[in-house]
Amino acid sequence: MGLTYAMIGGGIGAFIGEVHRKAIALDNTASLVAGALSSTPEKSIESAKQLGLPEDRSYGSWQELVEHEPKRKDTVDFVVIVTPNGTHFEIAEACLNAGFNVVIDKPMTTTTEEARELAHLANEKGLVCALTYTYSGYPMIREAAELVRSGTLGKIRRVEVNYIQGWLAESIEKTGQKQASWRMDPKQAGAGGALGDIGTHAEHLASFVTGLEIEALSAELTSFGEGRVLDDDAMIRIRYAGGAKGSISVSQVCIGEENSISLGVFGDKGSVRWSHDNPNDLRVSTLEGGTRLVTRGQGGLSERAAAATRTPPGHPEGYLEAFANIYRGVAELVNAQKSGSVVGPLGQDVPGPAAGVDGMRFIERVIESSVSDGKWV
C-alpha cells in the first residue's frame, strides 16, 4: 500500500494547493484521500467533490478532519497545510497533537515563538514536520550546496540572493484579488509582506546552499503600494558567522518581473551562480579551472543532485519537479518512521522545523532593523 495524505486548504480558486497535489502525483509519491480544503464547509465539500474525494473523508473544516481522521484504521500518513500563513500554527499544532506528520508551506507560522512550539512538538512526538521551501528542491541548487560543502569554492566570502516579482505593483488587494488580499493583511499574513512571502524563500535558499548562519543584519523595508501596511520591498545586508557578507533583495513591485530568483555564492577559490530563468543550469567558476556550465542530468553530479533528477540532460525539469523532490524526501522520512527504511539523499535534504524557525527569526529581525532605520541587529 502506498502512502496517503490529507490536504488542508488548496480548495477552489486557491493557488499553491494544486501545485502540491500535482507535484505529489508526478512521482506517484502519495494519494490524496481526505481534505478540509477551504474556509467554509460548503466550499470545502464542493472542492473535495471536484477532486473526487470519498464523501466520508470530505471534511467541512480542519477541526472535523483532525477529530475524525485519526480514528480510522486507514488514516493518512501525512497532512499538507496550504492555508494562509496566519492559520498555520493552530492547524499544525492540532495535527501534530493528533499524531499526524505535517508538511507546512512557508512561512511556518507568524511568530518565532509559535514556530519554536511546533518544532518542539514535532520533535517530542517523533513526527515529520517539513517545510516546502521550493527552491531548495532544484537539483542544481543541491549541486551548489554540495560544491560548498565539499570545499570546491573555498571559504565563502559573499552570498547574494535576489528575488523580485511585479504582481503587486498596484494595490490589487483592494480589488479583492484572493492571493493579494490575505498577503497584504497583517492578521492573515503575519508581520512580513513581501518579506514573509518571498523573503523567507531567499533566506532559506542562501542558508540551504551555504550552511552559513546569519550573525547580524541591517534592513530597509518599504511599502510602495498605496494604502499598504505591510512591506512590498526589502533590501537586507547580512553579516554571516565566520566573516562572509551577504545581501538579500526582495520586491513584489518590479513591473515586468514574474518570479525572478537568483543566487550567487562566492568563495576564495570559486563561485556558483544560479537563476530561476534557467534552473537546469549552474555556472561554476574556479580560480584554476575558469568557468563551466554544469547542467542537470549530466554525468558526474553529486548524489544529492542526481537523486533529484528524472529526465536526461536537455529535457528540462522545473517548478513542479522541485516541489516533487521535496515530497519524495518527505516520503523517505515517513517510510523510515513506518518501517525503519533508510533515509536517502532526498530525505536528508527536506527542510525541517529548524528551517521554519530560522525563517521566522529572519522576518522578525528584518522588521526590528527596519523600524530602527537599518540598525544592525
Ligand SMILES: NC(=O)c1ccc[n+]([C@@H]2O[C@H](COP(=O)([O-])OP(=O)(O)OC[C@H]3O[C@@H](n4cnc5c(N)ncnc54)[C@H](O)[C@@H]3O)[C@@H](O)[C@H]2O)c1
Ligand atoms: N512554496 C511556495 O512556493 C509557495 C507559493 C505560494 C504560496 N505559498 C504559501 O502557501 C500558503 C497558501 O498560499 P496560496 O497562495 O495558495 O493562498 P490561496 O489564498 O490561493 O489559498 C489558500 C487556501 O486556503 C483555504 N483556507 C483558508 N482558511 C482555511 C481554513 N481555516 N481551513 C481550510 N482552508 C482554509 C482557502 O479557502 C484557500 O483554498 C501560504 O502560506 C503561502 O505563503 C508557498
